[in-house]
């Protein structure tokens with residue numbers, strides 16, 4: 668008798684359509700029917716992965732904001748606060764720059780522990796200002812994130828695993844970028860989609876042939892029912 672392994676999935680670059688944007692609808696049914704916990708671990712703000720779980724129809728097990736916000740289904744943990752990142756943003760604005768999302772943006776509106784900046788904005792001044800505040804800037808391929816170096820998805824996943832009784836050795840992760848490296852290190856089997864950046868590729872046990880959701884769907888096919 669074999670079971671489905673627990674899953675940890677990134678959103679952008681991993682559940683996205685092959686052209687890179689929007690959730691690929693083909694992932695909905697396999698995730699809904701998955702016979703083990705599915706953790707969504709993302710750099711996006713908290714409401715996004717919660718809504719994704721809600722609409723897919725799976726329990727809400729969520730690492731948001733690159734580990735800054737963790738939801739075990741019972742408790743919410745905040746592992747950083749937004750104050751320093753907000754101060755970086757204010758200095759960045761004072762230097763004549765903007766987040767690049769528009770004035771009433773939904774990208775940062777509910778973000779509680781970090782700030783995201785559009786990739787079309789200048790990153791060097793952002794990095795310099797962030798360094799003055801002891802923060803880092805990571806590039807996920809979808810946004811620059813101004814964040815405390817400490818929180819990461821892997822630690823958030825460990826918190827969820829402890830609360831939900833997930834065996835991380837049996838867990839399979841799929842991701843595409845720098846913010847998935849800590850996830851890959853925390854689980855038994857890790858896969859980088861073909862569009863992944865070099866850091867994710869190097870950290871993964873295997874680099875897939877297919878991009879975005881095509882890669883992830885290939886993993887789901889492969890690992891379904893694969894653990895004793």
Ligand SMILES: O=C(O)COP(=O)(O)O
Nearest residue numbers: 678679709710711807809
């Ligand atoms: O928020 C981002 O920049 C990327 O989000 P992801 O971690 O789901 O890929």
Ligand SMILES: [Mg+2]
Nearest residue numbers: 677679680843
């Ligand atoms: Mg990603």
